[in-house]
Amino acid sequence: MSKAIIKVSELRKDYHVGEMTVHALRGVDMEIYEGDFAAIMGASGSGKSTMLNILGCLDKPSYGEYHLDGVNMGKMNKNQLAGLRNNKLGFIFQSYNLLPRTTALENVELPLFYNSKVKSKERKERAIYALEQVGLADRMDHMPNQLSGGQQQRVAIARSLVNDPVVILADEATGNLDTRTSYEIMELFQRLNDNGKTIVFVTHESDIARFMKRNIVFRDGRIQKESAVTDRFNATQLIEALPVDEDYES
Ligand SMILES: Nc1ncnc2c1ncn2[C@@H]1O[C@H](COP(=O)(O)OP(=O)(O)OP(=O)(O)O)[C@@H](O)[C@H]1O
Numbered sequence: 237m238s239k240a241i242i243k244v245s246e247l248r249k250d251y252h253v254g255e256m257t258v259h260a261l262r263g264v265d266m267e268i269y270e271g272d273f274a275a276i277m278g279a280s281g282s283g284k285s286t287m288l289n290i291l292g293c294l295d296k297p298s299y300g301e302y303h304l305d306g307v308n309m310g311k312m313n314k315n316q317l318a319g320l321r322n323n324k325l326g327f328i329f330q331s332y333n334l335l336p337r338t339t340a341l342e343n344v345e346l347p348l349f350y351n352s353k354v355k356s357k358e359r360k361e362r363a364i365y366a367l368e369q370v371g372l373a374d375r376m377d378h379m380p381n382q383l384s385g386g387q388q389q390r391v392a393i394a395r396s397l398v399n400d401p402v403v404i405l406a407d408e409a410t411g412n413l414d415t416r417t418s419y420e421i422m423e424l425f426q427r428l429n430d431n432g433k434t435i436v437f438v439t440h441e442s443d444i445a446r447f448m449k450r451n452i453v454f455r456d457g458r459i460q461k462e463s464a465v466t467d468r469f470n471a472t473q474l475i476e477a478l479p480v481d482e483d484y485e486s
């Protein structure tokens with residue numbers, strides 16, 4: 237692997253709650269490379285979401301440096317950070333975070349509204365293309381409540397892709413989904429990664445982490461262990477091997 241898209245050094249994050257200080261990150265050095273597909277794993281409270289929020293510029297570190305695509309994020313002001321967040325990062329959350337009473341297409345178009353160079357025709361074309369990539373072009377006029385959980389997560393993935401970000405950050409993106417739907421979402425992530433997309437995926441589930449190329453395990457705010465996944469799962473194969481529920485066969 238080549239260029240570091242993400243590089244953090246000596247990263248610390250303290251939260252102050254009343255008299256108490258929580259050391260959520262206690263000095264993390266980590267690199268994510270172009271084309272990487274890395275799981276951030278670890279027990280509840282180990283600092284995974286804190287790390288992802290800092291990588292996503294939703295939160296600032298208490299100490300340490302963060303370079304994203306060669307830019308020192310600590311030197312950026314609020315407006316610059318908002319711009320970088322919108323242009324360089326795609327986010328996917330456990331709870332989809334789609335706007336209700338807003339069509340799939342409009343949800344996917346949303347990140348492009350912040351870019352004044354993109355006019356409405358191009359905005360729509362790019363959103364449709366992103367929905368095609370997740371296999372949902374035929375549902376673009378549906379509202380979130382007219383879509384299944386897996387489909388809503390696909391819309392969220394399309395929304396994360398529409399700006400062609402340098403990295404996708406996902407936090408427990410399969411956490412609300414059943415096994416088959418989780419595998420289908422992992423199949424989509426594996427295809428995106430095969431096509432070159434860099435992905436950082438937070439999960440506490442070791443079987444989900446086996447779909448990725450690399451596992452980074454957090455413990456008490458530090459990296460405990462990093463390893464390449466040697467016996468990697470192939471989502472397409474696992475889906476084919478799932479038992480067919482005859483009640484639902486057409
Ligand atoms: N906004 C906050 N204010 C105070 N403490 C916080 C805040 N966010 C997280 N923490 C604390 O920081 C530590 C790390 O939390 P974090 O959410 O990063 O864990 P996590 O690994 O994502 O856990 P989970 O698997 O449960 O999602 C925990 O002890 C948590 O209580």
Ligand SMILES: [Mg+2]
Pocket residue numbers: 284285286
């Ligand atoms: Mg978390």
